[in-house]
Amino acid sequence: MTAFVVRRLLWLPVLLLLISFVTFTLWFYGQGDPITVLMGLRARPEIVEQMRKEYGFDQPFLIQYINYIANVLQGNFGVSIVKYPGQAISELLAKRFPITLQLNLVAILWSVPLGIALGIFAALKRRSGMDVFIRAAVILGISLPIIGLQPVLTFAMARKHEIGGLVVGPFLPVGGWKGMFAPEVILPAFILGLGVLAFYTRFTRAAMIDVLTSDYIRTARAKGLKEWTVIVRHALRNSLIPLVTIIGFTIAGLFAGSFLVESFYGIPGVGQLAYDAFTSREYYLIMAFTLIAATIYVLMNLVIDIIYVFVNPQIRYEKKG
Numbered sequence: 001m002t003a004f005v006v007r008r009l010l011w012l013p014v015l016l017l018l019i020s021f022v023t024f025t026l027w028f029y030g031q032g033d034p035i036t037v038l039m040g041l042r043a044r045p046e047i048v049e050q051m052r053k054e055y056g057f058d059q060p061f062l063i064q065y066i067n068y069i070a071n072v073l074q075g076n077f078g079v080s081i082v083k084y085p086g087q088a089i090s091e092l093l094a095k096r097f098p099i100t101l102q103l104n105l106v107a108i109l110w111s112v113p114l115g116i117a118l119g120i121f122a123a124l125k126r127r128s129g130m131d132v133f134i135r136a137a138v139i140l141g142i143s144l145p146i147i148g149l150q151p152v153l154t155f156a157m158a159r160k161h162e163i164g165g166l167v168v169g170p171f172l173p174v175g176g177w178k179g180m181f182a183p184e185v186i187l188p189a190f191i192l193g194l195g196v197l198a199f200y201t202r203f204t205r206a207a208m209i210d211v212l213t214s215d216y217i218r219t220a221r222a223k224g225l226k227e228w229t230v231i232v233r234h235a236l237r238n239s240l241i242p243l244v245t246i247i248g249f250t251i252a253g254l255f256a257g258s259f260l261v262e263s264f265y266g267i268p269g270v271g272q273l274a275y276d277a278f279t280s281r282e283y284y285l286i287m288a289f290t291l292i293a294a295t296i297y298v299l300m301n302l303v304i305d306i307i308y309v310f311v312n313p314q315i316r317y318e319k320k321g
Contacts, residue, residue: 005065005306006294007301008302008305009302010222012295012299012302015294016291016294016295016298017069019290019291019294020068020069020072020287020290020291021065023286023287023290023291024064024065024068024287025061027283027286028061028064028288029087035048035051035055035057035081036054042061046087055081059290063080063093064195068287072291075091076088076090076267077089077090077284077285077287077288078284078287078288079284080092080282080284080285081282081283081284082280082281083276083277083280083282084287085235086221089284089285089288092273092285093270093273093288093292096268096269096270096272096273097269097270098268099177099267099268099269100255100258100262100268100269100271102179102180102185103180103185103188103189103192103258103261103262103267104192104251104254104255104258105180106180106185106189106193107189107190107192107193107196107254108188108193108196108250108251108254110190110193110196110197111193111196111197111200112196112197112200112247112250114197115197115199115200115201115204116200116201116204116243117196117268118134118197118205119200119202119203119204119205119206119207119208120204120205120208120231120236121134122134122135122201122205123204123205123208123209123212124208124212124231126209134201134205135202135205137198138198138201138202140198141194141195141197141198141199142195142198144194144195146191146192146195146260146261147260149191149194150191150260150261150264150265152204153187153190153191154174154187154264156170156171157170157172157174157187158170158171158174172184172186172187174187174265175265175266175267176266176267177263177266177267177268184265187265188261188262188264188265188267189259191261192261193252193292196250196254197252199246200243200246200250203242203243203246204239204243207239207242207243208235208239209237211234211235211238211239212235214238216234217230217234217235231239244307247304251296251300254295255270255271255293258270258271258277259271259272259274259275259278262275263275263276270289274286274289277289
């Protein structure tokens, strides 16, 4: 087990270096550069060239890449050029990352447990009316895009409505950020976790049905064990093994996909910063997000493999010889 973890950790910098090289290459040989975006097409050529030299964009590709990696290893991702001129990207990330972490935590805390519970219930009530209803709701939840769901829910929750002469609403405040325990977090966390809820419900149902039809479950029931014991101690435990995998990638995916929610509701997190970076072609910010997202995915994959051993003691990682 120790050898397995060490090997994976040794591969981590190699993989991140490869990702950084590909991203940097696409940026270097892409159309335009940050200086052109900042100065505009009508800027005087001598001023543009002076700015390029000041930021080091006049140097050859390999020199720029080596300098960038050397700075990243020291925690320096460069400075913003277009959207937040002169501000260090590492400082921008440090201020905004806790906000995104809190938003994603709230989304996970409500969606994952509820999705697992609904999946178990649907599996136990297989082919019943409730099972059909849950599956239909899951398909709807997976199909609805965030970009179309946000304005509809915002309109429904944030405005007054007249129903039969009775005025009701607004139900929830929208926009801004006052912390993970403030009511402003409810709507964005609900929208962010809705797809997670649907996915976990569907995945848990499939995993539970597969386990409940296994031979050892029929054997456990034949021995006279109580149904609750069969479900919790045998079926549920083995169903958690594939769930461990998607839990890790769900966390990584939420961080990568929260920029739509944060930008729509004005939440000053990493997601909004990513949206600003892509819309303003802030290349150093884009590079930083790429490396951070890749690091999260690789680390979560490693954590998943380690947790596998504790979820199912029969799994062992041995050195192949």
